[in-house]
Amino acid sequence: MKVDSSMMLGFYEGIWIGIKLFITSNMFPFVVLFIVMSIILKWKMPVIKGKYGEWIVKSKLRKLGEAYTVFHDVYIPNGERGLTQVDHIVTSVHGVFVIETKHYSGWIFGDEYKPYWTQVIYKKKTKMHNPIRQNYGHVQALLTYIGHEEMQDVHSIIAFSPSSTFKFKKDFTSAHVIQFPDLLKTIRQYKEQRISEATVKGINEKLTELLVVDKNDRKRLKEEHMQTVRRAKDAKQSARSRTKQAENMSRQDAPVSQPACPKCNGQLALKTGRYGKFYGCSNYPGCRYTESVESVRRSG
Known part of the structure; x- marks a missing residue:
């Protein structure tokens, strides 16, 4: 069936007229604004979730009462490594609580001693650093400080x-x-006095020195912290690369025991021929069995 060119032209003209009418209509700005806002919302959703989660945690910690002092978003000096960022620190005579918040949904799989945990959402798996290990570093930085x-x-x-x-x-x-x-219940389960009031006061004074109110200063501290994280990540990757290289060299240099010839039970010896190194039977020319170096290494 042939389509008349005038019919096709009329079809496309109709589409174009519809687009122009839509653009000039009162609805067009609202539709464009809706699309733009949807894109921005999707892009910023992780940040929004994080801010909302932090607000919830802060609201809960405020209910602890005067017996507890709460510090939020603390950047602790960490020696030569720079700064360590701690989400929340609670101090009291009952103990000091270092809190790492994770605004994750889905199924969370993990082991106390493994370096990574897994988040699963509709069969999509995402790795995360073991938060117990992360917070252990925060605790050590706090105690040192x-x-x-x-x-x-x-x-x-x-x-x-x-x-x-x-x-x-x-x-x-x-x-x-x-x-x-369960945050408040977890903290309040520690009811006995374990730390003297003088010690808690000294800890609070040290932590108060780290509080930064100015937004520009907080922005600078956050950037310093991110640089610390990047340096640590680069150092890990470099160390991993060196380890892998050393393992490869070790495998290449490792001595290979001389296996027996499967044909005559003679000794396979390393030899050099026209096409490089290979293993040949020591009973040559009576036995002409050969094997590649890689094959012997794998079997050895």
């Missing part, structure tokens, strides 16, 4: 969003892994 490296009553808390579902196979011994609604 306040000058109480031997303090025992410091508790690591990993608080996840309630939209997450834990799929852990084992209990954790070095940290509390909970969801936001």
Whole structure:
């Protein structure tokens, strides 16, 4: 069936007229604004979720009462490595609580001692750094900064969003892994006085020195922290690369035991021929069996 060219022309003209009418209509600006806002919202959604989650945690921690002092978003000097960012620190005579918040949804799989955990959403798997290990580093940086490296009553808390579902196979011994609604209960379970009021006062004074109100200063600290993270990541990748290179060289240089010839039970010896190195039977020319160097290495 042939399509008349005039019909096609009329079809496209109709589409173009419809587009022009839509553009000149009162609805066009609102549709464009809706599309732009949708794109921006999707782009900023992780940040929005994070801000909302932090607001929830801050609101809960305010309910602890006067017996507790709460510090938010603290940048702690970490020696030559730069700065360590801690989400929340709670101090009291009952203990010091270092809180790492995770605004994740979906299923969370993890082990206390493995370097990575996994988030699963509709069969999509995403790796994350083990938050228990992360917060251990925060705890050590805090203890070093306040000058109480031997303090025992410091508790690591990993608080996840309630939209997450834990799929852990084992209990954790070095940290509390909970969801936001259980945060206050987890802190308040420690009821005995374990730290003197004078010590808590000294810790609070040290932490107060780290508080930054000015937005530009906070922006600078955040950038310094990100540089610290990037340097640590680059150092890890470099170390991993050197280790892999050393392993490859070790495998190449490793001595290979001389295997027996499968044909005559003679000894296979390393030889050099026209096309490079190979293993040949020591009973040559009576036995002409040969084998490549890589084949012998794999079998050895």
